[in-house]
Amino acid sequence: MKQHTKGNFHQTAAPLLFLLPNILIFGLFIIVPAIQGLRMSFTEWGVFTTPRFIGFANFVELAQDTVFWKTFSNTIVYSLFTVSLIMVYALALALLLYKNTIKGEKIFRSLFYIPSLLSMITVGIAWRFILGDEMGIINYLLRQSGGSGIPWLTDGNLAMVSIIGVSIWAQAGYYMIILIAGLQAIPLELYEAATIDGASTTKTFTAITLPLLRSTLLVVMVLSTIASFKAYELISVMTKGGPGYATKLIVQQVYQVAFLEDRMGYASAMSIVLMLIISIFTLVQFKFTGKEQDYE
Amino acid sequence: MNKQKVYNTIHYVLLIVLALATLLPVLWVVLSSFKPQSELFRVPLTFLPQKWTLQNYVSSLQAGNFPVYFSNTVFVAVVSTFITVMVNLMAGYALAKYIFKGRNLIFTIMIATLMIPLQVIMIPIFLQLKNFGMLNSLWGIIIPPAATPTGVFLARQYLVNLPDSLIEAARIDGAKEYSIFFRIILPMSKPIVATIAIFSFMWRWNDYLWPLIVITDNKKQTIQQALANFVGQLQINWSDLLAMTTIAIIPVIIVFLAFQRFFFSGIAAGSVKG
Numbered sequence: 001m002k003q004h005t006k007g008n009f010h011q012t013a014a015p016l017l018f019l020l021p022n023i024l025i026f027g028l029f030i031i032v033p034a035i036q037g038l039r040m041s042f043t044e045w046g047v048f049t050t051p052r053f054i055g056f057a058n059f060v061e062l063a064q065d066t067v068f069w070k071t072f073s074n075t076i077v078y079s080l081f082t083v084s085l086i087m088v089y090a091l092a093l094a095l096l097l098y099k100n101t102i103k104g105e106k107i108f109r110s111l112f113y114i115p116s117l118l119s120m121i122t123v124g125i126a127w128r129f130i131l132g133d134e135m136g137i138i139n140y141l142l143r144q145s146g147g148s149g150i151p152w153l154t155d156g157n158l159a160m161v162s163i164i165g166v167s168i169w170a171q172a173g174y175y176m177i178i179l180i181a182g183l184q185a186i187p188l189e190l191y192e193a194a195t196i197d198g199a200s201t202t203k204t205f206t207a208i209t210l211p212l213l214r215s216t217l218l219v220v221m222v223l224s225t226i227a228s229f230k231a232y233e234l235i236s237v238m239t240k241g242g243p244g245y246a247t248k249l250i251v252q253q254v255y256q257v258a259f260l261e262d263r264m265g266y267a268s269a270m271s272i273v274l275m276l277i278i279s280i281f282t283l284v285q286f287k288f289t290g291k292e293q294d295y296e
Numbered sequence: 297m298n299k300q301k302v303y304n305t306i307h308y309v310l311l312i313v314l315a316l317a318t319l320l321p322v323l324w325v326v327l328s329s330f331k332p333q334s335e336l337f338r339v340p341l342t343f344l345p346q347k348w349t350l351q352n353y354v355s356s357l358q359a360g361n362f363p364v365y366f367s368n369t370v371f372v373a374v375v376s377t378f379i380t381v382m383v384n385l386m387a388g389y390a391l392a393k394y395i396f397k398g399r400n401l402i403f404t405i406m407i408a409t410l411m412i413p414l415q416v417i418m419i420p421i422f423l424q425l426k427n428f429g430m431l432n433s434l435w436g437i438i439i440p441p442a443a444t445p446t447g448v449f450l451a452r453q454y455l456v457n458l459p460d461s462l463i464e465a466a467r468i469d470g471a472k473e474y475s476i477f478f479r480i481i482l483p484m485s486k487p488i489v490a491t492i493a494i495f496s497f498m499w500r501w502n503d504y505l506w507p508l509i510v511i512t513d514n515k516k517q518t519i520q521q522a523l524a525n526f527v528g529q530l531q532i533n534w535s536d537l538l539a540m541t542t543i544a545i546i547p548v549i550i551v552f553l554a555f556q557r558f559f560f561s562g563i564a565a566g567s568v569k570g
Contacts, residue, residue: 014473015394022387022443029440030409033420111315117548119502121520122541125527126325135337181564230415233504237527251415258419268419275416
């Protein structure tokens with residue numbers, strides 16, 4: 001690229017002016033709060049009280065906070081199952097729909113994508129209506145066919161299963177689109193060569209498809225992991241974290257402690273732990289799947 | 297040949313079963329919103345309404361502040377989208393077509409913050425908005441998330457590939473830097489503008505957490521907030537709620553049907569915020 005800066009004043013000032021609005025907004029509302037959040041985690045801080053520096057006291061308290069650790073383990077369980085099942089299901093959908101050979105493929109892709117268009121609030125409302133104990137359609141059908149109703153959202157373990165299932169239903173289509181793009185980028189010649197060599201479908205899948213899809217799978221894994229650690233809306237609509245603490249995740253707890261109990265310093269310490277978990281998970285995923293994905 | 301036929305049939309059956317599992321829940325909600333209240337939970341349940349009615353839509357539009365929530369959401373989504381597109385396209389242009397000190401550093405910092413979710417910094421953001429007096433203002437929802445790293449990234453990626461000679465030629469003709477941007481770059485950026493605009497609109501329309509932090513005043517709430525409040529009540533009026541839910545879904549479906557190709561290319565182009 002040619003050197004543009006050598007020209008007049010306008011060409012030197014122009015890029016900075018073009019960047020200015022972005023940097024202002026970004027700095028004031030992302031960078032400054034991120035640093036502020038770190039600082040807050042070492043303080044006692046309420047909306048109407050003067051902040052007080054208390055060292056590591058928040059983190060010491062956090063270590064013994066059983067409710068926090070319950071939400072921590074809930075988040076890990078939710079994340080592990082949601083991410084792994086989304087990857088399997090989205091990959092299955094992508095494999096059924098990437099070849100551009102069968103009729104109606106594009107329509108099917110759009111159909112599977114539709115749940116990803118909906119807000120998690122509306123998804124939660126829809127499924128609460130469907131999974132309701134007494135009046136939901138699923139339990140109605142179960143009773144019609146001679147069975148008994150299932151407490152989808154009111155039994156602790158089942159509520160977590162339901163939340164995970166709905167999360168998969170809501171997001172798989174989005175990751176399917178990413179995987180279809182990845183599958184279509186694999187050169188066809190490789191498959192033709194494999195066919196000539198008489199490789200079985202399974203062999204082709206494990207020897208060609210999976211290795212060449214690795215970086216796309218990594219993208220899906222990282223994105224869906226971050227999404228699962230951020231999960232908030234779906235649970236607040238479907239179970240409010242209940243029954244008891246059965247489906248309460250870290251973000252729920254952060255929100256409650258910060259805004260309902262007005263302990264912003266303590267909640268900031270929780271946020272720092274959440275950020276650490278996200279970073280560790282992301283790093284481990286990059287490490288285990290080999291080289292880093294470059295942003296191309 | 298026969299084997300291929302069997303294979304194709306299985307393929308289709310599988311797709312149809314999965315597509316039904318994907319769509320029936322949405323259809324069930326939409327169809328139920330057209331049932332009269334007396335029919336909603338009446339046994340035996342029927343898939344299609346026995347008697348179609350718009351009563352739930354009429355009553356939810358008349359009840360409380362729903363029209364206000366709707367217009368708040370339209371305002372937030374449209375204005376945010378406009379600002380997001382301009383702010384990110386300008387930044388992407390500066391990073392793509394100018395060479396200056398700190399360029400790479402700025403770009404690296406932006407990409408690095410992709411990993412920081414709003415959920416992690418919502419407390420200090422809340423305090424920052426309080427400092428600026430932006431709580432309970434729609435601008436408090438609109439401005440802070442307008443500069444998105446993904447938007448800058450996509451814009452830069454697109455603009456890098458535009459030929460430098462266009463800009464050079466305009467400069468030789470004496471065009472000012474800003475007029476090069478508005479007269480030449482902007483018109484040539486339609487595909488990427490469309491992509492950023494669509495994802496921005498969708499995200500703003502569906503967003504719940506940001507309005508939740510900023511707005512407590514009932515009259516300033518968005519649709520998603522209103523829906524969440526409605527479903528949080530002890531006695532849920534499901535007929536009205538399903539009608540409101542359908543109203544909240546319609547705009548995103550329309551945008552999707554109108555701009556389908558941008559959706560899929562946009563998702564494939566990068567990890568666009570959904």
